Amino acid sequence: MSLRALVWNENIHETTQEEIRAIYPQGIHGAIAEGLAEQLGEDVEVATATLADPEHGLTEEVLAGTDVLLWWGHIGHDQVHDAVVERVQRHVLGGMGLLVLHSGHFSKIFTRLLGTTCSLAWRNAAEREIVWTTAPGHPIADGIEQPFVIDHQETYGEHFDIPNPDDQVFISSFEGGEVFRSGVTFTRGRGRIFYFSPGDQEYPVYFHPQVRRVLANGVRWAAPVAREHVTPDVTNPARRDWS
Template sequence: MIRVLVWNEGEHERMDASVQAIYPDGMHAVIADGLREHLGDEVEVRTATLRDPEHGLSEEVLAATDVLLWWGHMAHDGVDDAVVERVHRHVLSGMGILVLHSAHFSKIFIRLMGTTCSLAWRNDGEQELVWTVAPGHPIAAGIEQPLRIDRQEMYGEFFDVPAPDELVFVSSFAGGEVFRSGMTYRRGRGRVFYFSPGDQEYPVYHHPQIRRVLANGVRWAHPGESARELPTVTNPPRTHA
């Protein structure tokens, strides 16, 4: 059983009627439903939001989470630094994390990457094509080539992140831009997958293929049965000839 927590700020849904119309129960609810749809009995899925006590990310909750999905946009600064450090420690100890869309500017992603994580963007609601560039990667299993999103916010290069361990997807846009839209990293014992499609103004998380990508990402990021612990180094005893 993969224990999954879908975390979402939940602020756009509170404040914007157009977002409420697309995600009446929040983006986290739609993402969670997609994981249950594709993974069934493989997963136990819970959700949490910014306004929950400790943002729904207490020590006990994280200890019981194998893979965390993180969506944030307008309230990155509202996430308590102590909670960020707690999540960071759990990732280094083996918890997987999927960082979604504008969570590239989240405190936790910047902490994991060690860069500004800035990028080019514009929001003209144009077509995005997501191209698989690593067809043998498990996250790309069953994904159309290209994956077509009719309307989406444009993200473009330069994306200030470290070179990924694996580049899985590259997106192109009607305006001509390209973007590294699906990348994996290892941090400590944890696996990190960044996936960019998913602006709040469009029904991207209802898209069957996007839901499959996220399900594949959860499978890939799952730490397995290994114990949750920080990497440690033990110096061997000195020997003398």
């Protein structure tokens, strides 16, 4: 059975800024979905959803049929309804994989799952980013060049206020001297989470073949072993006498 991936994008820049629409005419979600289909072929069924969709396209039925959710957001974090965030969180805890991309580090779902501010240093000067693999044996790093180069990208830098990750898969260096933990993983409940930073709206990063390979690997890695999501048990079991 094919993996079921859902690419979520707030889709504000592409619908309000001509210069961004010129880079991503099908939206950032369209470019990411295209890359997953290109890399995974028949192994994946890709759907997309946006902020403007009813319930942001993240209904109970949709999430129940999703193995891995990819999340891109930037200027619309506060527009995401808390009830939808709680629904997504429940599905992640129950086993749905989550890939959080670029400025999604400030999304409600990511900060809620990680429990920190997820703040970082940044500037935007269209400088080169070099992405280095720090865990070459990790499945997400499979087939990735060491290193690979993104010619123009927004600069992120430390300190990145996140908990200690389960795995640090990539670290990036920038022309101005910044370094950044650009690919890290976490586990929350039964769900696997992968954060990957390359991918600002002003640059065609989601057409980069190595970035597409990373995201495809991330989807494979984050997919739950069991296809159904298990609702976390929040009740206390009856006290038992083990004597």
